[in-house]
Amino acid sequence: MVASLYGVEDEQKAIWVFLEQMEGEVERVSLEILSKGRQLADEAGWSLVGLLLGHQVSDQAERMVAYGADEVWLAVHPLLEYFTVDAYAHVVEQAMLKGRPSVFLCGATPNGRDLAGRLAVRLRTGLNADCTDLRLNPENGMLTSEVTGFGGGVLALLESPHHRPQMSTVRPGVFPMGEEDPNREGHVHEMEFELAEGMIHTKLIQRVVGEGVDLTQTPVLVCGGRGIEGKFDMLQEFAHLMNGEVGATRPPVDEGHIERERQVGQTGVVCRPKVAFACGISGAFHFVVGIQDADIVVAINSDPNAPIFEYTDFCIVDDALQFVPALIEAIQMDRATAND
Ligand SMILES: Cc1cc2nc3c(=O)[nH]c(=O)nc-3n(C[C@H](O)[C@H](O)[C@H](O)COP(=O)(O)OP(=O)(O)OC[C@H]3O[C@@H](n4cnc5c(N)ncnc54)[C@H](O)[C@@H]3O)c2cc1C
Numbered sequence: 001m002v003a004s005l006y007g008v009e010d011e012q013k014a015i016w017v018f019l020e021q022m023e024g025e026v027e028r029v030s031l032e033i034l035s036k037g038r039q040l041a042d043e044a045g046w047s048l049v050g051l052l053l054g055h056q057v058s059d060q061a062e063r064m065v066a067y068g069a070d071e072v073w074l075a076v077h078p079l080l081e082y083f084t085v086d087a088y089a090h091v092v093e094q095a096m097l098k099g100r101p102s103v104f105l106c107g108a109t110p111n112g113r114d115l116a117g118r119l120a121v122r123l124r125t126g127l128n129a130d131c132t133d134l135r136l137n138p139e140n141g142m143l144t145s146e147v148t149g150f151g152g153g154v155l156a157l158l159e160s161p162h163h164r165p166q167m168s169t170v171r172p173g174v175f176p177m178g179e180e181d182p183n184r185e186g187h188v189h190e191m192e193f194e195l196a197e198g199m200i201h202t203k204l205i206q207r208v209v210g211e212g213v214d215l216t217q218t219p220v221l222v223c224g225g226r227g228i229e230g231k232f233d234m235l236q237e238f239a240h241l242m243n244g245e246v247g248a249t250r251p252p253v254d255e256g257h258i259e260r261e262r263q264v265g266q267t268g269v270v271c272r273p274k275v276a277f278a279c280g281i282s283g284a285f286h287f288v289v290g291i292q293d294a295d296i297v298v299a300i301n302s303d304p305n306a307p308i309f310e311y312t313d314f315c316i317v318d319d320a321l322q323f324v325p326a327l328i329e330a331i332q333m334d335r336a337t338a339n340d
Pocket of ligand 1: 224225226227248249263264265266268269273279280281282283284285286302306318
């Protein structure tokens with residue numbers, strides 16, 4: 001077994017959270033992980049450290065204290081303005097070897113995944129990707145990461161007893177975001193580090209930001225599955241009336257009925273809306289992880305034995321292609337009457 005660059009014997013009892021930023025603004029997923037980190041650190045009596053890299057991001061460091069960090073390690077450099085895995089992995093590795101945290105957490109975003117994979121190799125440690133929950137044993141300092149495996153039928157609990165840091169990535173929306181507390185006190189530590197242009201093998205030519213939709217923020221999520229036969233216009237109309245957004249299971253995405261960014265579930269987006277509708281969806285675990293934390297789940301399925309009904313608060317056994325248009329009409333009539 002190859003030893004990690006530092007081990008259990010010289011680790012610091014601290015949880016580090018990589019604070020991913022875009023254009024100087026820390027991403028929501030990092031704040032979600034910071035909140036979870038705060039809870040775990042409090043339970044174990046450990047410290048919580050945020051690691052922030054960027055160019056003009058110093059104001060964000062103080063904000064991270066308000067969101068729960070005891071300490072923020074800040075690395076400021078023009079070459080860190082935008083993410084490149086070369087520069088970021090180089091600086092984060094230096095920080096890790098100085099701080100030697102027991103636990104390192106990172107958002108499972110495209111950049112976070114890129115960074116975490118590179119770091120795991122450099123530090124000779126393991127990486128638990130796309131975790132759906134985290135626990136920290138205060139007795140032995142072991143992080144247990146929950147991931148779904150083997151087609152979704154199995155929840156695997158992963159531990160890294162010998163290698164440090166214990167590294168996990170967590171997808172957006174898995175943990176709720178905590179409240180900002182401006183009275184919290186913490187320390188911002190400006191790092192010294194080495195970084196030169198010659199270390200970076202990629203060059204940012206142009207950034208193109210797409211319109212995009214953030215399903216993690218919508219209060220109402222109307223999801224359609226194979227059972228709605230590609231009738232997403234119908235769901236769009238319903239979602240619009242409910243001030244919500246449309247999501248989908250994987251089959252309609254694969255069949256090209258709807259954009260991939262709207263896929264909900266294990267390999268899509270994990271959401272926590274107030275209300276989630278599941279229309280013509282069987283209830284495969286891969287999908288359910290994406291909506292199981294909604295306050296209310298309503299399912300419409302023509303099969304009374306569909307597994308989705310095991311996870312729902314309201315079960316409607318009906319043809320979604322008939323039921324949803326009738327519901328739209330009823331809402332429209334109700335609103336028209338209310339406006340008269
Ligand atoms: C590694 C891996 C990752 C995956 N990740 C994801 C993921 O992130 N998200 C995801 O969704 N899936 C994912 N999947 C696929 C997942 O396992 C299921 O295959 C998928 O969720 C099923 O989609 P569905 O419910 O739309 O289709 P089906 O399972 O085919 O279900 C269709 C349902 O529609 C009902 N129905 C049919 N007609 C009507 C009607 N007129 N009115 C009402 N109900 C009707 C049927 O009774 C049935 O229950 C993944 C699979 C793997 C192996």
